[in-house]
Amino acid sequence: MTSATMELLEANPAVTHLWVSRDSARKPVGDVISGDVAREAAAGVIDQLRGLVWRAMAPLWLSAWTSSCRRLPSVLNETLQARAPTP
Numbered sequence: 001m002t003s004a005t006m007e008l009l010e011a012n013p014a015v016t017h018l019w020v021s022r023d024s025a026r027k028p029v030g031d032v033i034s035g036d037v038a039r040e041a042a043a044g045v046i047d048q049l050r051g052l053v054w055r056a057m058a059p060l061w062l063s064a065w066t067s068s069c070r071r072l073p074s075v076l077n078e079t080l081q082a083r084a085p086t087p
Contacts, residue, residue: 001056002031008048009033014041 002020009015018035025032037045 001052002033004052004056005033005049008052009035009045012041012045012048014038014045 002022006018006020009018014037016036016038018033021032021034023029023031
């Protein structure tokens, strides 16, 4: 994700003083990216970063959602059985 983020930011002329410090963050563990963004371009840069995160995370979210949907009928059945009146 760091490489894709750096490429996105490097390509934008509104971003300056860009640097990355690999493995320097402790909580959460990871890389730190820093730079300056021109005020008038900030909203666009944030939108681009959100899009990058969406493209990276969407397959994981969809996979988790699909797994949940597959399990839904058994969960509903278990719930109904647990709530069924005893004779």
